[in-house]
């Protein structure tokens with residue numbers, strides 16, 4: 212018993228001050244991409260052709276990055292061409308698929324739920340996590356939210372085992388053919404009204420497995436998504452920031 | 462020994478396919494069984510179709526000689542199963558049946574592995590509709606009948622934040638008579654996507670083959686390409702890879718000990734380890750910006766360098782974390798209530814482990830010395846690794862204790878590697894891959910040996926790429942330890958294995 216207590220003292224208090232205090236992320240962390248302004252058509256085409264995951268498009272003369280598809284690659288060829296740069300901003304979650312398409316405007320971060328939903332879920336949100344082809348990095352960094360450092364429970368958010376006890380589903384992975392019906396069944400088992408959260412590049416648009424005949428390129432058209440959390444995998448603070456925005460806690 | 466029939470080579474070599482004789486099946490079979498009866502084990506076994514049938518390749522590992530050997534034959538439609546005499550081939554043969562419609566005649570447990578359609582235009586050996594995607598879990602499960610016998614089915618969706626898989630228990634009261642596991646829910650078709658490569662997307666798919674083993678799989682992949690294009694990364698790049706590999710091991714082993722203690726209700730270690738795991742992931746992020754090592758390892762070397770300030774920072778952080786990790790772990794290994802639950806639970810005998818060809822932590826906990834860092838090192842890593850860790854009891858405690866001791870060994874290895882970094886190129890550009898060749902690569906990931914085999918066509922493109930994650934072998938061990946156990950001990954046994962679903966399903 213004494214051992215436990217003395218070890219407890221040494222390990223100290225570890226819960227972070229988020230969201231009152233901004234987190235310190237590693238220097239090499241790659242956050243929200245920023246498109247270089249005023250690229251000519253040739254530079255834009257080269258940039259579009261260079262991304263292996265079709266995350267960059269040229270729309271009406273403006274280069275656009277799909278933050279949802281982007282894997283934040285360390286060796287991003289688009290960045291090497293000088294067409295984009297990664298900022299240090301970990302806040303990436305949005306409410307709509309269109310908001311993930313970023314050109315030269317400012318990025319529209321997720322807005323809070325509507326009044327009725329906030330009244331229902333604002334102080335207590337139970338989520339069923341479902342991995343549908345996730346590689347276990349997305350899952351691991353959601354699990355981390357339950358550790359001392361993030362302590363998700365203090366915000367009233369909790370992962371639950373049964374979809375019957377859940378207010379929403381948080382999906383990771385590109386939705387493999389073999390998990391498609393389990394995903395739909397789990398969603399159906401959650402009582403209305405319910406939320407859908409797509410976490411990670413895979414769930415949003417297939418990620419590195421885009422266009423594999425064995426996957427569905429993410430949730431896409433299968434379910435109506437309320438919150439998109441980009442990243443491969445999303446940093447735990449990116450996910451937490453998104454959840455708190457949704458619940459009007461930030 | 463039929464040595465003339467075998468190609469024997471060292472890890473890292475590129476083998477021209479023309480040097481590899483195509484044996485008739487009886488000779489292939491006899492040579493393989495002879496090798497396995499000697500000191501060899503199966504590291505990989507796979508098919509590659511051509512106009513005349515399906516070529517089968519067996520990669521044998523002679524661990525204590527530090528050598529690999531290759532056997533090659535060609536079959537059509539069916540072949541006499543080797544599994545009855547060589548059980549470690551059981552899943553490899555099921556895989557061949559599922560991928561190429563090859564029937565291993567006499568296979569005792571011929572069921573689908575991942576539930577996908579045939580890769581070639583061949584009849585489905587289970588008679589399923591070739592135009593429809595198979596239904597996962599649609600197979601005959603082993604069943605026990607009798608009074609008071611009941612069946613428990615779990616999954617694919619499990620209770621926690623965890624990947625999907627289906628488990629069938631045949632129980633008599635609390636006692637499990639048999640557990641059968643049906644996977645494939647995570648199948649993303651990675652091996653098929655790699656064909657014709659290396660593609661620009663390939664390395665990212667391998668980083669996510671088993672996303673908690675990004676470093677292990679990218680090292681294995683890079684080594685294959687390096688062997689095929691005869692490029693040798695610098696000692697510095699090798700050292701950075703080794704540091705990252707040990708950091709990955711630390712994060713996962715520490716997390717596993719936390720999960721195991723959490724499962725027996727010992728919360729101090731469980732919550733400390735949960736936090737510490739994140740701190741190791743953050744060290745990885747200091748190195749490459751990603752907590753899971755994405756973007757660090759690339760064919761030809763690594764993509765990030767360690768500058769002196771970062772080396773100092775890592776050394777400093779590591780010494781703090783080392784003390785805290787020891788404190789957190791030793792608490793539980795001192796606690797009689799934890800030991801009482803760990804000891805004697807989920808015992809895997811050395812014979813079962815050997816027959817099933819198990820690898821990694823699980824094999825070492827049952828007394829089998831298998832560690833690619835020791836037996837098949839590349840790039841002078843041998844010096845770093847001279848203290849293989851082994852336990853003999855094969856129970857939950859042994860699996861925990863292997864991890865505990867490996868954690869302390871990893872601390873030492875990382876420190877030594879950081880203190881003795883040589884200067885050198887981070888990354889050397891790869892040339893074209895040798896045409897019509899084959900290269901094998903092994904890397905001791907945190908769960909165990911990751912084996913990749915790359916086979917090129919006449920143009921030097923990948924014609925077949927075979928991945929064996931340690932979980933591919935080890936799930937079978939998991940079903941063995943449940944026999945005769947209480948079903949309530951399943952979560953603890955499962956955590957002591959902590960196997961990958963997507964690594965198996967790919």
Ligand code: SF4
Nearest residue numbers: 262281282283284287
């Ligand atoms: S980071 Fe990767 S996914 Fe994103 S734009 Fe660059 S290459 Fe494409």
Ligand code: SF4
Nearest residue numbers: 346349411412413443
């Ligand atoms: S988004 Fe990236 S980390 Fe998440 S499941 Fe997909 S590959 Fe893995």
